[in-house]
Amino acid sequence: MMNLVQLNMKRRDFLKITSAGAATGFVFSACGHKEEKLIPLLVADQEIIPGVDYWKTSACQQCSAGCGITVRLIEGKAKKIEGNPLHPLNQGRLCARGQAGLQVLYNPDRIRSPLKLNGQRGSGQYQQISWDEALKMVTEKLKELRVRNEAHTLLFLTAPLSGHTRILVERFMQAYGSPNLFIHELFSDEAVRKANLLSMGYDRFASYDLENANYLISFGAAFLETSRSVVRNSLGFAHSRQGRPGVRSKFVQVEPRFSLTAASADEFIAVRPGTEGALALALAHVIIKENLYDKDFVSNSTAGFDEWKAAVLNDYSPEKVSTITGAPQRTIERIAREFARFGPSLAIGGDAAAAHTNGLSNMLAINALNALVGSIGRKGGLFFAPSPPLSPLPKASGESDRRAGSTGTGASGSSTFPSLLQSITLSGLSKRRPINAAIIYNTNPAFSLPEPAQVREFLSQIPFIVSLASFMDETASMADLILPAHTYLEGWQDSIPEIGTGAPMITLGQPVVKPLYNTRAAQDVLFGLAKEIGGPPAESLPWATFLDMLKTSYQGLYRQKRGSVVADDFNRFWDEVVKRGGWWDSEFRQQFQFGTPSKRYEFSPLQENGRVVVMTAPKFEGEEAQFPFHLHIYQSIALGDGRGANLPWLQELPDPMTTVMWNSWVEINPGTAQKLSIREGDLVWVESTRGRIKLPALIYPGAAPDVVNIPVGQGHKEYGSYAKGRGANPIEIIAPLAEPVSGALAWAATRVKIYKSGEAARLAKFGTDIREHSQQSIRR
Template sequence: MLSRRDIFKYLAGGGVGVGTGLLLGEVNQRPLETLLSTHIPPEDFSPGMDTWYNTLCRMCPAGCGISVRVREGRAKKIEGNPGHPVNRGGTCALGQASLNALYNPDRLRSPMRSDGEGGFVESSWDEALEAIAPRLGAMQSAGMGGRTWILTGGSLSSGEEALDKFGEALGANILRLGLDTPATELAAAKAIYGFNGLPHYDIGSADLVVSFGADFLGAWRSPVGYSKAYGEFRQGGDGHRGYLVQVEPRMSLTGVNADEWLPARPGTEGALALALAAELLGRSGPDAAPAGWEDLPGALSLDEAAALADLPAERLHALAERLASAKTPLVLGGGAAGAGANATETLTCVAALNRVLGAAGTTVRPNLAHAPRYSALSEIEEFVAGAANGEVSLVIVAGVDPLHDLPDSLGLRGALDRAELVVALDSFPSDTASAADWILATDTFFETWDDDISLPGTGKLSVTLQQPVQKRLYDTLSVTDIVLRLAQRSGGALAEALPHEDAEAYTRSEWATAWTNLGIQDDFDAGFRQVQQQGVWVADLAEGMADQFSAEAAAPAAPSEPQFAGDASEYPFVLHPFQTPGLREGKGARLPWIQELPDPQTSVAYGSWVEVNPATADGLDLRDGDVVEVSSQAGTVTAPVLRYPGVRPDVIAMPLGQGHQANGRYAQGRGVNPASLLAARGDDITGALAWAATRVALRKTGERVRMTKTSGVSRTLGRQILGPADEH
């Protein structure tokens, strides 16, 4: 997989035309005097006057650009940057609530040292760095850097690049962790499209969208950007309103907005896509697909696929007709469809359907914003085994919370307990940070320098600059600053690899290097000031990218039968964890605005719930609010039932994001964490965590609670409040 450095090397090699023109031509500009960096207060600082700064939102991986209103030196309000190509002036609830992180009363205000009894005491940066750097220096001198593990996320930022350089110089191991990673989607794109990266899906140009599990209006990839495109899709530039079909076992926010919802049996999405591809290929002939695709081996007929997925055959035939008659169709795959044991096979079949439809190069285009390689389960198992054997001296956890976000069945908690020293870099006492020996308090993204390459892209390469909009509130440092200070104190190869004074100097150095490598002739200082003003640097990828699709992709094989952890006789339901737009995997739980934000489909706030189909609930004598025990081979949680008709009878759905053991007063002890139920099961091809491949059982406890909801019930309860009885 290409790294951040590889992307800029590709650009420098002439892969696409680049320059600074897009900074002026396509990005919104605000008055220059209001967009200077505030690490030194602006000269025109005036009480009661607004100053706006364009920067990067880091609340999710989408890479949206935001404009922050600052008054009296304090950030007051978030708006979307209208000139940013990803979100085009929009923001989501999580972005709007991000100021809750900056001013949160539970933010860490200085380095913290474990007292050895489950608590922490305040420390200083000198004491903290002196406790860690000599250990790093000794391991470096002894050639034992491999006893260090760095646990981080998967962004393409300068900050992540600094961690990479740190790890390379030390010889450390790096684990890139996350629950819902794009590993299976990347593998499918490589197999069918022939390029390394996530495709750009042009929803706005499509007249028919079929989504297999991708909740692009809710929490999948870039919901703000996709929502903008969805508006264009529905408006129909040629006067034709786009048609949306959602295929998934639990009705998501995208499913609610769809024209059709097809509740397919979990794990059968690939068989459906391949059956549709074979049907359409039979109608249009082999010229509609790459060479060698005259036959799709193992493809089921539409009737057979419908029976496998437990769908009415006539609805699948009708969908085939719609696809055949569409002018600009688009098929998406993601969410639970990309998180089963056969996930890569499933998404490969979805991508193959796009190629048969002729979508490759029209509504599906290459995207240079390549995602980094996330760690497979085998790499996590290597770390856990090394810790068990006493081979892990130091663990650095940078900005991730794997003890909450990932399944307990992976054994990460035990591995951290066995490591000699655990250092967490975090702004909050997260579940993982609370298990560390040291917590090095980090800045929020409002207080420091960084950048990111937007994911999943818009057909343009968007590098968004993160700049401080106000001074630090507390005695904190950015992750990059901490890495730089540790490198300098450790000396040797670490100091040589990272000689920069601070995060600002490092970020500017990264941009200056890219500027030179790209052959941009404009003055760098002037160009960088433009980027600060406008918040983003953009390169159009349309030219030179048309030939990125492979003409020799192998025809996809039929996906294997879906497999789930747990015997169906003992665990009769498939667990469907899902992200809500606010909580996501758990980052939003520490924000009070997000906790009180009702779920858009159920209107539940402040907790967790178990969605059960009414027919299933009737069979188990369950009403709304009945507390049930949900158990799997990996664990057990208890939560109240919510009867939800938008979930299959053989599926149990639970929202992610709650169930924190720490993470501040707003998150701690609220709700339950369904990730603790997940088995340590991986995708058969990539080894990525198959978080949609666990079976569970339900048991009524006899307890009952009243859930916090902003709505009543969806039934009239016998009252004729809608008109005469024969009208409804």
């Protein structure tokens, strides 16, 4: 078999060849091209030479960005993960979380076989059972619901999914007959998507042509550390700063906390929480008033400008906004002029700026800046990633039951996190529409939703919960049955990057090692269930395995005869796509089109009583007199929203701004700390109307005097030996407020008070006295 070849190649040679391939664009042909032997698709055991390394491509699944990876294998064991140099998204680079994927695979806390609850919910008492027994339990339950005409009472709860796993889950639920597919992620940035939908017609994150931008303002977006596609963003940003001889972009960061992204900026503007959009409107005010906007773009490609302009000129003068935001008036005026004159300019919004009760109007104001200077669909501006031309799959049969009480939205009944939050916190979902069974996959709402007691109560009311999980986290430990899932290095998966380069692309992940334990691919478990249930689920998923489904869909790419792989027959095409870790077409150019009904940018999509609403004031929970500080939580660069906390490499990674490891902390402004007689290491209570948590104080000059900052990621009560019982979880004291239009959780809208507990602890910090901390004391 011509492609099943041993790769006797050093990494240096591999990189040399693959870099050349990446630079030139590879077209597979039958003439024995050198790259043909790049990465073996399959190497039979007998062909493996002891001590010789092999590399296989796959797809990183440590976040939803969709980076391509290569995995170094020696004697069938994964030894190292690096970025796939062929992949146009990450171009051989990888972030720390991507590197740590090996510790997902080899983690000692992995669930190794199916487990059945053998005690009270939450008792942790499970007994091992066989896959046959486990699947029989699930199929009997799911069949029973359908027989009782209660298919709609099945809940499927998952993290945001990409590629064909998403298609599979949506088809499964539609064919089964339930609209209750919920997507949950704490930092979902739902207000960003909603703003993009209302103003530009795309319910997606935008991609940024950072490489060609000359001026960049980021409002709250931690785009160089945790926000969405961090590797892609870093590459583009680096190019804009150092990749163009004689041209270096200017970067301004606006947010309440001095973050790692802010540390990379030329200028940092600290603003009061929730006022980022007001600042954007003040910039717009100056740009309009001084006639600096792109009149061609505004008149030919936008709608609703005059109404919006009148409101902005009337209500958002730099002088007035200076008092709202705390940013100096002169700074506002100067930045506005620079932004308009030194284009291509780009305004990016997200994270805390989107996570207020006025997050949607903040994001619309930031989008409007791009429209004002004509930076949408143009070089150095923003665009939306094109979809890869996959084959349409046969129509799914069955239809979701949409009887009264359904909270689902969208074609497949999928819904978003805010609906779940609201359903749980308003005690709505289980009361309005009883949930009789739940399948939970790859998400941990018992850790990452506010009001954990209500979340646990909600879960405890569900008669049957099955968890498809690799680790026993806070949510899996509430399940009646645990079906242990492969890690991403053991199974097939793919991702369609939402934030891209302009090329249609899909990242394909092959199993790079044999499964270590008695686990199965979550996708294949769903295929098995569909088959056993029969009827529409079986008809809608006619493939034997997930791999077969992928191959059917990738026929569309094969038929294009363009892009990174072109071959004479599908099998050779497929083999080469597997070897390269996906398919992309870097030559593709797409004319930008707005997706709004007017086919223009909409300046004024929010109206109230016939008048345009350009901004709403942020609301906060907690009276200022009693709770004088804003609570600013942020995603840990290492642990993300807590998913990385079970990986010791990530625990051991010093936080780039504070150098703290293995713990959580609360950042307090030095002046504030002095007033409250708080010293570094004092254990302080941080209390909101929802509860309190105790953390070591870290005196941080990058904290505003009236804001305290806490990283998210620690404070697990389950999730294995490296995560459990370490630090505190600030989500527990977040008020469950939502942005009213998008429903996004307003996780930045909580006020707190802080006070000393009388106890103290030493933080493990890199570069101080870390050697004094034995591994044992650090872990304790």
